[in-house]
Amino acid sequence: MGMPLYEHHLFICTNERDESASRPSCLPLGSKKLKSAFKDALKDAGLKGRVRANEAGCLDQCEHGPMVVVYPEAVWYGHVQPSDAEEIVREHLGKGRPVERLRLAESCVNNDHCSHRNGAKAK
Numbered sequence: 001m002g003m004p005l006y007e008h009h010l011f012i013c014t015n016e017r018d019e020s021a022s023r024p025s026c027l028p029l030g031s032k033k034l035k036s037a038f039k040d041a042l043k044d045a046g047l048k049g050r051v052r053a054n055e056a057g058c059l060d061q062c063e064h065g066p067m068v069v070v071y072p073e074a075v076w077y078g079h080v081q082p083s084d085a086e087e088i089v090r091e092h093l094g095k096g097r098p099v100e101r102l103r104l105a106e107s108c109v110n111n112d113h114c115s116h117r118n119g120a121k122a123k
């Protein structure tokens, strides 16, 4: 038998737009620091070989950044701060209990008419 497969993938948006763009972006909100915080938390929790944290392009939830999505369960987290990484790793990835206070409302996911968007289209 080889190495076990990854159980979760965590995607952290590190997209950066022009300052003149009509939508905000996650990188200026600190998503690189967030990625390091996740890497550290996964290592500390002993989950390094079971959960993979990757940078992602725009997840189209820019008004809620920094954005993180966890697969395979498709749990979307918004406004995630480095100080939240440990809790997401411990509760969600370690114990299977998503961190409800950081979850994006279902009405925002994959919805062009999400009230946070002000009608702006992704660029």
Ligand code: FES
Pocket: 013, 014, 015, 016, 024, 025, 026, 027, 057, 058, 059, 060, 061, 062, 065, 067
């Ligand atoms: S720029 Fe991060 S979700 Fe769009």
